[in-house]
Each structure stands twice: as structure tokens, then as C-alpha cells.
Amino acid sequence: MSRAIAPSRNAHTAPSPWIIGAALVPAALIALPLIYVAIRAGQTGLIGIWEEIFRERTYTLLRNTLMLAVGVTVAASAVGIAVAWCVERSDLPGRRVWRVAAGLPLAVPAFVSSYAWSSIDVMFQSMAGAILVLSLSSYPLVYLPVAAALRSTDPAFEDVSRSLGDGPWRTFTRALLPQLSPALGSGALLVLTHMFAEFGALALLRVQTFTTAIFESYELQFNSATAALQSVVLMALCIPAAYAEMRVRGNKRVARVGRGSARNVITVHLGRTTFPVLGGFLLLGVLSLGVPLSTLAYWLFHGSSAGLGYAEILPALMDTILFSLSGAIVTSVLAIPLVLLAVRHRGRLSAVVERLPYIIHGLPGVVIALALVFLSIRLVPIIYQSTLLLLCAYAILFLPLAQSSLRASVELVSPQIEHIARSLGRRPFPVFLTVVLPNIAPGIGAALALMMLEIVRELTATLMLAPTGVSTLATEVWSYTYDAEYAAAAPFAALLVLISIAPVWFFTRRMLRYGEVL
Incomplete structure (x- = not known):
């Protein structure tokens, strides 16, 4: 037998300022691809948009x-x-x-x-x-x-x-x-x-497809305007699918009582x-x-081509571990305030910041990378082709997966424990560090493992944003295979x-x- 966990009586209490501030950081990060597409489409003009789309x-x-x-x-x-x-x-x-x-x-x-x-x-x-x-x-x-x-x-x-x-x-x-x-x-x-x-x-x-065409427009033809307009069409396809996926996820149960039905299932004989x-x-x-x-x-x-890439195996492996671990940590840290805001303080603000990552989740890494390249060159040139920019891309791409891993653990921590700690005169953030964080550690561990698995395999954003001279296992596979050097x-x-x-x-x-x- 299974049932959904009932909402807490404290779900609508006012959130602490630190939770709001921390949740707005990933929300602002997630909004960057939308801002980029809007800016580039506006620069092209209606005639350019019409000619490209049709x-x-x-x-x-x-x-x-x-x-x-x-x-x-x-x-x-x-x-x-x-x-x-x-x-x-x-x-x-x-x-x-x-x-x-x-x-x-x-x-x-x-x-x-x-x-x-x-x-x-x-x-x-x-x-x-x-x-x-x-x-x-x-x-x-x-x-x-x-x-x-x-x-x-x-x-x-x-x-x-x-x-x-x-x-x-x-x-x-x-x-x-x-x-x-x-x-x-x-x-x-x-x-x-x-x-x-x-x-x-x-x-x-x-x-x-649109993803390969966008990559070629930017990497091979150096035509970011065409790539941006192609991204508009792809977003028109991705966002409804990602929103439907988010709705389905939101309607599923989050906890179970027992291990399933008490009745035995009849096994069908294949004969x-x-x-x-x-x-x-x-x-x-x-x-x-x-x-x-x-x-x-x-x-x-x-x-x-056998043996051509042996000297690059260890550096690629080390870079892969470094990027996957740091990317997993950054993404999980950004996801924690989003989940706390959504679970503990339900309202319009929490609904927007929780759902925005799921809507962007359907966009490919090439669009995310293109947005970060465009905005970083014009606003913060010093971070272009830096590890920080790549970590931002990982956070945008994989925040929904971290949210899913963390949400169940947060929902299992009773808000009454926090209220008791607050009644003893402790401030909200110290209560989070000493009470909430230890209790959601299993969810954080699951999120870190899932993020590392996904980032190890990520290809497109890493190809476009990795610092010069840096490679990963995924990018080396793509580079050698694209040149038909299968053994390497x-x-x-x-x-x-x-x-x-x-x-x-x-x-x-x-x-x-x-x-x-x-």
C-alpha cells in the first residue's frame, strides 16, 4: 500500500532571507539561456528571424x-x-x-x-x-x-x-x-x-538535427546568429516536452508505506x-x-591508430574526475536551497524557481554553452574559457537531477525539528548547518553520485567551454572517432x-x- 506524504503545516511559513538569496542564484543562472536567445533574436530582427526559420x-x-x-x-x-x-x-x-x-x-x-x-x-x-x-x-x-x-x-x-x-x-x-x-x-x-x-x-x-546544426554554425562557421535562431526553434520543441516531464514527475508519489501490495501477483506462464x-x-x-x-x-x-592516444589517457582521466567531482559539488550545493524553498515554503516564488530548471532541462548542452560564451565575452570576459564557466554549464544542465535526488530526503526531515532549534534562540542558517544538513546527507550523497555519473559522460558543453589544453574521456572519444581513428x-x-x-x-x-x- 502506498500514499503521498501530506504537506507539512509549516509549508507556507515565510522563508529565511538566506534561503531566498541562495535560491535566486541558480534561478538567475538558469535564466541565462533564455536571455541569450532573446537578445540574439532581437539583434537579428524580424526579417532575419523570418528568413532563418522558414x-x-x-x-x-x-x-x-x-x-x-x-x-x-x-x-x-x-x-x-x-x-x-x-x-x-x-x-x-x-x-x-x-x-x-x-x-x-x-x-x-x-x-x-x-x-x-x-x-x-x-x-x-x-x-x-x-x-x-x-x-x-x-x-x-x-x-x-x-x-x-x-x-x-x-x-x-x-x-x-x-x-x-x-x-x-x-x-x-x-x-x-x-x-x-x-x-x-x-x-x-x-x-x-x-x-x-x-x-x-x-x-x-x-x-x-538541430543540435548538430547549432554546433556546426558556431564551431565551424562562426555564425552565432544562425546558431541562436536555430536554438529558438529547438527551444520551441524542448520546452513543452520538458514541461510535460516536469508535470509527470510532480504528480508521482514521493514516499511509500510498506513494500508494495500485500497480495501476491499471478505469474503468467509463457508456455x-x-x-x-x-x-x-x-x-x-x-x-x-x-x-x-x-x-x-x-x-x-x-x-x-592503436596506441596514438595512450599518452593522453591519464591527463584525460584526471581532468574527467576533477570536473565531475567539482561539477557535482557545485550543482548539489545550488540545488539544496531550491529544494528547501520548494518543500518548506510553498508559494509562487518557490514554484517558479523550482520549475525553471526543469523547463531548461530539455535544452541541449550546445545551447547552454552558446549562451554562456556569448554572455561571458560581453559581460565578464575574464571567465571565458575558464573552469568556472564550465561548472556553470554543468549546474544549468543537471540541476533537475540533483533536485530529484535531494527532494525525498528533505521531505523526510520534519520541520518541527527546525522549529525546536529556532525556539532555543538559534539563527536559521546555523540551524540548517547543524540540524537539516546532517539529516539530508544521504540525499546529498545520492545527488553527488548521480551528478558525477552524468558529468563524466557530458560531451557538448565540455567541448565548447573547457579551458584550452584541457580534455576529458568523453571529448577524446569524440575527437578521435570524428577523425575515424577508432583504435585510438x-x-x-x-x-x-x-x-x-x-x-x-x-x-x-x-x-x-x-x-x-x-
Whole structure:
């Protein structure tokens, strides 16, 4: 049995000045991409905007972007929900192993999978190849929340459906699917926003979308005006999807009482379809994990470019650890006041500053980086191509993930504890440091781990904003692969996968064990 946590009686108390001030810092940071796009569009003028938006190339980019996003979302959703149902509701052999293994493709970054597939044959460097590769990389984003939801749904609805004479398919569509719709919608929207923001994988698979076009306009053609106007069109696609994702996240439960339904779920016997279903799982494992990992293993020891990048492995690894750790700390610190304001002091201000990061979340790193480059050169030139500017980009990109990790921990800390400390004469900020902070430490730890995993794999903003002479594992993979030096890229890609395996394994087991959703 599950229920939502009731709002605290103190949810509408006036926030402390330090919370308001601290929350406005990330809010102002998040607003920078919107300010940038508005400034550049205004400088171009109505005629320039009209010519750019309604030219043939824009239509081509729009068609490609929508085709890719919709194709991957539909394919990933179909695979994700099918895998989730098989491991949770059928007698599939070895389903305990499959339950965790099905989430492991998340350990292979999408651009690493694209590197592997594109190095096999140029036939995968196409729209069809991109949909295949990105669907295989993205389906766990649907599988994990749907599997978690299946473990906590009430089987009584299915029993009633069967008692009315409905077959397995009608029982699934009428009784079970409506219960899974929030988890399915959340996962599908997450895939959709990821596809709007994807760059590295598409650049390697030679598929042109708005993200690749924006990057080329800025990096290759030095045309920031065109890049800004293309960003306007992309924002028109991203913001509704990101807002819908935020609404779905906001409607999900945040706590559970117990470990799910007390009633036993009826396991469906696969019968004659056991071996075909098992074969499908094996094929999925080969395509999503076997092909990328075996291709990596091959290129580690073969190819004319083997050994070219060995001298750069250690510096790239150290820079990756440095940026991921510092970026995770900065992002988590900025997220804490946002979450405290949203949970403890609900109102218009808290609603705006909490939701703004989710709306920007759908924008790709290339737009964020472009905004920071433009504004830093004109307002604060000294921070251009500095570590500080890159950390700002990481904070803008990953604040929503830090908020999600921290919110549950903050909601579990009773505000009465703070009131008792305040009644003893202590000021708000010392109360936060000595009372609240120790109690939300587990959430901070989870946020740091998740942020580090995401920043290690981040590519676009790092390519555009990293200080001169600095590289990461992700940027080295992209650079070598873009020049078709697959063997030289292999060690960097292998290290990325190794770094990602442990966190992905941990988060997969945690989500499925506690019935959490993304």
C-alpha cells in the first residue's frame, strides 16, 4: 500500500532571507539561456528571424529532429515496457538476472555505442541506424520506472478484469496499463527530451538535427546568429516536452508505506513462447551490450591508430574526475536551497524557481554553452574559457537531477525539528548547518553520485567551454572517432564504460528494490 506524504503545516511559513538569496542564484543562472536567445533574436530582427526559420534547411532539420525523437521514443517505450512486463509478471527463466541486466545498457554512453556501431559499417551512419542505436541505449529509461511501477501496482484490478472474462491482452490494456501510465509517461518523456538534446551520438552517426546544426554554425562557421535562431526553434520543441516531464514527475508519489501490495501477483506462464521470448532477451543483450563491448575490445588491439592516444589517457582521466567531482559539488550545493524553498515554503516564488530548471532541462548542452560564451565575452570576459564557466554549464544542465535526488530526503526531515532549534534562540542558517544538513546527507550523497555519473559522460558543453589544453574521456572519444581513428578512441571509451558500470548497477538495484521511479 502506498500514499503521498501530506504537506507539512509549516509549508507556507515565510522563508529565511538566506534561503531566498541562495535560491535566486541558480534561478538567475538558469535564466541565462533564455536571455541569450532573446537578445540574439532581437539583434537579428524580424526579417532575419523570418528568413532563418522558414528556409528549407530549417524544415529539413525539423523533420530530422522530430523523426529521430519520435522514432526513438516509440521504439524505446515498446521495448522498455515489454522487458519490464516479462521480468516482473512472467515466468521468464533467469528473470532475477535479467531484472538487473536489462538496465545495464545505461552504463554505455550513447555516443560510445554510436562510436562502436559506426566503426562496424557506414550503413549505421544514417537515420535508421541512429534510431536503432539510440533506442538500444535509451530503453532502460522506460524499463526502469515501468518495472518499478509493476512491482507496486495492485493486482486486484487485473483479477477483476480476468473474472469478467477478459483475456491477457485486454487485461493488460484495460487493467494494468492505466496504472503504469505515469511511469511510462515519465520514461517516454525523458527519452524524448534526451533525443532533442543529443549531440555526440548523432555527430558520429552523421545525422543532422538541430543540435548538430547549432554546433556546426558556431564551431565551424562562426555564425552565432544562425546558431541562436536555430536554438529558438529547438527551444520551441524542448520546452513543452520538458514541461510535460516536469508535470509527470510532480504528480508521482514521493514516499511509500510498506513494500508494495500485500497480495501476491499471478505469474503468467509463457508456455510455448518461453524460448522465443528468451531468445529476444538474448538478442537485446547482444545488440545493446554485446556489440558495443565487443567492438571496444576489438579496437583496443587492432587498427592503424592503436596506441596514438595512450599518452593522453591519464591527463584525460584526471581532468574527467576533477570536473565531475567539482561539477557535482557545485550543482548539489545550488540545488539544496531550491529544494528547501520548494518543500518548506510553498508559494509562487518557490514554484517558479523550482520549475525553471526543469523547463531548461530539455535544452541541449550546445545551447547552454552558446549562451554562456556569448554572455561571458560581453559581460565578464575574464571567465571565458575558464573552469568556472564550465561548472556553470554543468549546474544549468543537471540541476533537475540533483533536485530529484535531494527532494525525498528533505521531505523526510520534519520541520518541527527546525522549529525546536529556532525556539532555543538559534539563527536559521546555523540551524540548517547543524540540524537539516546532517539529516539530508544521504540525499546529498545520492545527488553527488548521480551528478558525477552524468558529468563524466557530458560531451557538448565540455567541448565548447573547457579551458584550452584541457580534455576529458568523453571529448577524446569524440575527437578521435570524428577523425575515424577508432583504435585510438577505444581506451577512452572503455574507461568511460568502466567508470559507469558501478553507479548504474547501484541505481538499477535501488530503483527496482524500493519501487522508485525516475
